[in-house]
Each structure stands twice: as structure tokens, then as C-alpha cells.
Amino acid sequence: xxxxxxxxxxxxxxxGETVAxxxxxxxxxxxxxxxxxxxxxxxxxxxLRLIAGFETPTEGGVELAGQDVTGxxxxxxxxxxxxxxxxxxxxxxxxxxxxxxxxxxxxxKAERLxxxxxxLAEVRLDGYGGRRPAQxxxxxxxxxxxxxxxxxxxxxxxxxxxxxxLDLKLREQMQLELKALQREVGITFVFVTHDQEEALTMSDxxxxxxxxxxxQVGTPAEIYERPATAFVASFVGTSNLLQGQSAxxxxxxxxxxxxxxxxxxxLKESAVADEPGHATATGTVAEVxxxxxxxxxxxxxxxxxxxxxxxxxxxxxxxxxxxYRGARVRLTWHRRHTIQVPDAR
Amino acid sequence: xxxxxxxxxxxxxxxxxxxxxxxxxxxxxPRLRLSLLLTAPLLWLAVLYLGSLTVxxxxxxxxxxxxxxxxxxxxxxxxxxxxxxxxxxxxxxxRSIGVALAVTVLCAVxxxxxxxxxxxxxxxxxxxLLVVAILTPLWASYLVKVYAxxxxxxxxxxxxxxxxxxxxxxxxxxxxxxxxxxxxLWLPYMILPIHTALEQLPDNLVDASADLGARPGRTFRxxxxxxxxxxxxxxxxxxxxxxxxxxxxVQIVGGKTQLIGNLVYSNIELNxxxxxxxxxxxxxxxxxxxxxxxxxxxxxxx
Numbered sequence: 130x131x132x133x134x135x136x137x138x139x140x141x142x143x144x145g146e147t148v149a150x151x152x153x154x155x156x157x158x159x160x161x162x163x164x165x166x167x168x169x170x171x172x173x174x175x176x177l178r179l180i181a182g183f184e185t186p187t188e189g190g191v192e193l194a195g196q197d198v199t200g201x202x203x204x205x206x207x208x209x210x211x212x213x214x215x216x217x218x219x220x221x222x223x224x225x226x227x228x229x230x231x232x233x234x235x236x237x238k239a240e241r242l243x244x245x246x247x248x249l250a251e252v253r254l255d256g257y258g259g260r261r262p263a264q265x266x267x268x269x270x271x272x273x274x275x276x277x278x279x280x281x282x283x284x285x286x287x288x289x290x291x292x293x294x295l296d297l298k299l300r301e302q303m304q305l306e307l308k309a310l311q312r313e314v315g316i317t318f319v320f321v322t323h324d325q326e327e328a329l330t331m332s333d334x335x336x337x338x339x340x341x342x343x344x345q346v347g348t349p350a351e352i353y354e355r356p357a358t359a360f361v362a363s364f365v366g367t368s369n370l371l372q373g374q375s376a377x378x379x380x381x382x383x384x385x386x387x388x389x390x391x392x393x394x395x396l397k398e399s400a401v402a403d404e405p406g407h408a409t410a411t412g413t414v415a416e417v418x419x420x421x422x423x424x425x426x427x428x429x430x431x432x433x434x435x436x437x438x439x440x441x442x443x444x445x446x447x448x449x450x451x452x453y454r455g456a457r458v459r460l461t462w463h464r465r466h467t468i469q470v471p472d473a474r
Numbered sequence: 475x476x477x478x479x480x481x482x483x484x485x486x487x488x489x490x491x492x493x494x495x496x497x498x499x500x501x502x503x504p505r506l507r508l509s510l511l512l513t514a515p516l517l518w519l520a521v522l523y524l525g526s527l528t529v530x531x532x533x534x535x536x537x538x539x540x541x542x543x544x545x546x547x548x549x550x551x552x553x554x555x556x557x558x559x560x561x562x563x564x565x566x567x568x569r570s571i572g573v574a575l576a577v578t579v580l581c582a583v584x585x586x587x588x589x590x591x592x593x594x595x596x597x598x599x600x601x602x603l604l605v606v607a608i609l610t611p612l613w614a615s616y617l618v619k620v621y622a623x624x625x626x627x628x629x630x631x632x633x634x635x636x637x638x639x640x641x642x643x644x645x646x647x648x649x650x651x652x653x654x655x656x657x658x659l660w661l662p663y664m665i666l667p668i669h670t671a672l673e674q675l676p677d678n679l680v681d682a683s684a685d686l687g688a689r690p691g692r693t694f695r696x697x698x699x700x701x702x703x704x705x706x707x708x709x710x711x712x713x714x715x716x717x718x719x720x721x722x723x724v725q726i727v728g729g730k731t732q733l734i735g736n737l738v739y740s741n742i743e744l745n746x747x748x749x750x751x752x753x754x755x756x757x758x759x760x761x762x763x764x765x766x767x768x769x770x771x772x773x774x775x776x
Binding site: 210212217218219232281 | 676678679681682683684685686687688689692696697700701
């Protein structure tokens with residue numbers, strides 16, 4: 130059984146009238162890649178700042194490795210942060226930036242240099258030590274911020290949407306590198322993001338935030354395949370909910386149900402698809418979005434509501450799928466892919 | 475529509491047409507646009523500003539008829555030689571530079587905590603008000619302020635009265651009084667750039683420093699101070715050059731103290747070339763000071 134790196138108990142934070150965090154209980158394990166996922170304003174960044182010590186909670190407490198740190202200042206906590214805009218010191222060289230945590234702790238200069246160089250090598254920036262942050266690209270600055278936060282080997286590394294400012298290609302590359310780096314150094318990573326794909330790609334576990342509360346905590350597979358609430362179902366992956374009348378007529382039950390778009394097959398209306406264990410619904414294609422490798426069909430159901438279906442373009446071309454616009458179709462999926470979610474609050 | 479209104483409208487359209495054509499022409503000819511815009515100010519700069527500096531410098535090489543005090547246009551470097559060799563002149567020049575440096579250091583020391591308060595401690599909604607409060611003295615007349623200080627520093631004045639309980643007396647009129655008054659006069663010029671720099675200092679740099687384990691003192695020394703220093707240097711350019719050129723304050727509160735400005739003033743009637751030579755001294759010193767400050771990056775934060 131691994132130890133608990135971060136424990137949040139009844140954490141609340143209000144700014145005047147605004148409730149940023151409305152009671153969060155959470156345990157993050159040692160060595161875990163833990164993501165806090167949610168839309169902007171969901172309180173995930175505030176939770177991160179509460180762990181770092183930049184904010185003090187209105188109620189509740191923060192424990193790091195079993196020690197209550199609620200009242201401690203940031204410099205008394207064994208956590209380092211990678212800031213969203215990197216927050217590199219512009220008047221220092223890259224090397225001085227990276228060595229800062231060591232200098233503050235009065236590590237001898239020679240050792241400082243060696244460890245800073247090693248940290249820069251870890252993020253593949255050897256030879257950049259003498260430059261200023263302003264002379265680096267966004268991706269390189271991001272790596273410097275990472276090296277600076279890792280060089281002191283903190284118990285927990287907090288990352289506040291660190292990939293947000295990078296372009297898509299670089300972001301995907303950094304996701305893999307971050308994950309590899311985390312495995313290598315074995316430090317607990319707490320990663321804040323609003324990008325569900327990013328969270329699914331990298332995390333051991335994900336906490337989904339909504340309006341200052343935790344909606345669900347679980348592995349990426351749990352979050353994706355068994356969303357605990359309608360919010361999680363719609364925020365992680367494409368919103369594909371069947372409710373009320375349409376649920377009754379298609380599935381034969383009440384309540385709110387979710388189907389992932391890639392589980393749905395799009396057939397001609399005339400096709401007979403009464404395979405056992407399958408649900409089926411007819412409708413009209415409202416929109417066809419050609420995405421290259423896949424095509425997204427938005428279908429207005431006869432029973433009411435709208436479903437999105439995602440199809441691989443195995444043999445179809447852009448012209449083929451365009452012909453579907455306005456067509457009558459039959460949607461079908463296996464019933465085990467229908468997930469019942471608690472009704473939307 | 476009446477005939478008169480129609481004519482008026484037609485005239486309006488015609489004039490709009492002319493303006494439009496002119497605007498279009500200027501738009502297509504950026505060089506013409508630029509020269510129309512800049513000719514007057516550049517002429518002003520070249521003729522009046524640089525011209526008068528040149529006249530000042532040239533006339534410093536002339537001499538005077540010692541009986542009639544008339545300027546004799548004979549070239550000689552006697553004036554500059556006198557500046558460097560006469561002990562009184564050397565003393566006054568060094569004293570002036572010393573005063574300017576003292577005022578600058580005092581301003582920086584007083585301005586920093588004040589600016590720190592107005593830019594980072596005070597509530598955001600109060601900050602503009604505090605900046606206005608700092609600037610308010612600049613709206614009052616220079617002479618009024620200096621005479622106010624003369625009253626404060628005079629015998630039995632406010633300074634004496636406040637220091638008496640401690641068994642002390644005010645500095646009276648003299649060099650310290652001049653430094654004190656000049657510090658008061660130029661303080662806003664120091665506060666303002668520091669305030670701006672501190673206000674623009676990103677919060678997350680301070681956060682990042684604390685996050686990496688630095689206590690507030692270390693954060694101040696390693697992050698805040700180095701990032702604000704260029705602005706201190708920028709402010710010092712104002713306090714230094716304004717102090718170096720001042721002569722009225724010294725006359726009013728300085729007692730018998732003489733600075734370069736006083737020597738220029740007293741030479742103007744009798745020995746204009748000498749006054750010119752003396753006048754070039756602050757120009758040269760300030761240029762040297764600017765060159766020194768340029769190395770700190772101060773000029774880009776002006």
C-alpha cells in the first residue's frame with residue numbers, strides 16, 4: 130500500500146461572495162500522476178494554489194505526507210509548482226533559474242551547477258544554461274520551468290495547465306514526455322487541466338471538478354466508461370445523453386443515459402439491425418463533420434434529442450460521407466455501452 | 475428641400491471630397507506624411523535645442539575684456555583651464571556632484587518603501603488615489619515649496635520646534651538644508667518609476683520564488699530588487715540631473731553654499747564665457763551619468 134502524498138479534508142475557499150472550492154475531500158497517492166480536470170472556474174486551480182500554499186483555505190485542511198501544512202507558507206512546503214505562464218525569472222539565465230531552489234537552500238555552488246545541468250539534461254535542454262528565458266521558445270521555456278521545479282526533488286510537483294500555451298503537436302509530444310519523466314523521477318504529479326484528452330492520456334487517476342466540487346475520482350477508463358454523473362459524461366468525451374421521452378422509447382427505461390459516439394454505428398434506415406442485445410434508433414443526419422481519419426455524424430432522433438456518432442473512415446471518402454447530410458439513418462449500438470448516469474442536477 | 479440647403483450640402487460634399495483626396499494622397503505617400511509631421515518638431519529640436527547648446531559650448535571658448543566685461547571673440551581654452559585648476563571651481567563642481575548624488579540616494583531610499591506600499595500593499599482601489607497624492611506636490615509652484623521649506627528650517631521654525639523635545643535643533647540653512655529640500659522636490663520623480671515597475675512585477679514571479687523555498691527576504695533580494703533596479707536608475711536620472719542644475723533652492727535655503735548653478739548665475743553679467751564654461755560642466759556630467767545608467771537598462775524603462 131502506497132502512502133498518501135496529499136490529503137485534502139473538507140477544503141473550502143471563498144473569495145468574498147464567490148465560492149471557488151465548495152468542500153473537497155481527496156487523497157492523492159505517492160508517485161501518482163493525478164489530474165484535476167474541469168472547465169474554467171470549476172475550482173481546480175484554486176485547489177492547486179491551496180496545496181502550494183499561495184492561498185489559505187476558508188475551511189478544511191491540507192496534509193502533505195501525513196503532516197498538516199494548512200497554516201504553512203509556500204516556502205515551508207515540500208512542493209514545487211510549474212506555473213501556467215512558466216513564471217521564469219527574466220533577469221536570470223536558464224541555469225540560474227533552474228538552480229534557484231538549490232541556491233535558496235544554500236547548496237554549495239559546485240553541486241548546484243552539477244544538479245542544474247543534470248535537471249536541464251532531463252528535460253533535453255543541455256547547452257541552453259547560459260541563455261535568458263526571453264531567448265527561448267514557448268516549449269523550451271516550459272521545459273525550463275519543469276527543470277526548475279524538479280531540481281529540488283520535491284515530494285509533490287504541481288502543474289497548472291503547463292501545456293496550455295503550446296501548439297497541438299508540441300502539446301502531444303510534451304504529454305508523452307511528461308508522463309515518461311514522471312515515471313523516471315517517481316515524484317507525485319498533480320496536474321491541472323481543462324483538456325479531457327490530456328487528462329486521459331497522462332493520468333493514473335483523474336478528479337473531475339465542477340462548480341467547486343468533485344464530481345468523480347477514478348482511473349481514466351472509469352471516468353470515460355462509467356461516468357458517475359451527467360456532468361462527467363458530457364464533459365469527458367462528447368456529450369451524448371438520452372433523457373426522458375427518447376430514453377423511454379429507445380431504451381425502454383427512464384433516467385439519463387450516455388452512449389459514447391464511437392460505440393454507435395450509422396446504418397441506412399432500411400438496414401435491418403435487430404441484432405440481439407442492440408439498441409437502435411432512427412433519425413435524420415443534421416450535420417456531417419469530416420475529420421480526416423473519422424467522420425462525426427450529428428443525428429436528430431425521431432424519438433427526440435440528438436446523438437453524435439463517430440465512424441472510422443475505413444472505406445469512405447469525404448464525398449461519400451457528405452452525401453449523408455439530410456439522409457435518413459438508423460443508429461445502433463450494443464446495450465452494454467449504454468451507461469446510466471444519475472440525473473443532471 | 476430649399477435651394478440654399480441644397481447648395482450647402484453640395485459645398486459640404488465638395489469639401490469632404492477635397493479632404494478625402496488629400497487623406498488618400500497622404501496615405502499613399504508615407505514619406506510625405508512623415509516629413510509633414512516631423513519637420514516642425516525636428517526644426518525646433520535642431521535649431522533651438524541643439525543650436526543653443528552649441529552656442530553655449532562655443533562661447534565657452536571666448537574671453538572677456540576684464541574692464542568692460544564685453545565678450546571678446548578670441549579663441550582660448552582659458553576658461554576650462556581655470557575650471558580644472560582653480561580650487562574654488564573644483565570644490566564647487568565636486569560639491570554639486572556630491573549634492574546630486576546625495577539627493578539621488580536619499581530619494582531612492584525614501585521612495586522604495588513608499589512605492590512598495592502604493593504598488594503592492596495598498597488595496598488596488600486606493601492605488602490610483604495614492605499615485606495622485608504623490609503627484610500633487612508637482613502641481614504646486616516650485617518657489618512656494620522651497621519657501622515653505624525655508625519657513626520649516628528657519629530658526630525657531632517647525633524643524634526646530636519638533637526636534638526640541640529631543641534636545642536637538644533643526645539643520646538651519648546650509649548644505650544639509652539644500653539636500654533635504656532638493657530631496658523633497660524631486661522625490662515624486664523617483665517614486666513614480668519605481669511604483670510602475672513594482673506594479674508591473676508579475677505576482678507569479680513572487681509566488682514562484684516562495685514556491686521554490688525562498689523566504690520573503692530572499693525573494694526581495696533575488697527577484698523584486700533586481701527587476702526594479704532599472705527603474706530606480708531611471709528615477710535617479712531625474713533626481714540627479716535636476717539637482718545638478720538647481721541654483722534657486724540653494725540660494726533660498728543653502729545659506730552661503732554655492733553650487734555650479736550659483737556660479738553660472740553670478741558670472742552671467744560679468745563673464746559670460748566663464749558662465750558658459752561652467753554651464754557645460756553639468757551637461758557633461760549628466761551625459762556621463764546617462765552613459766553609466768544605460769548599462770543598467772534604465773533608459774529602456776523610462
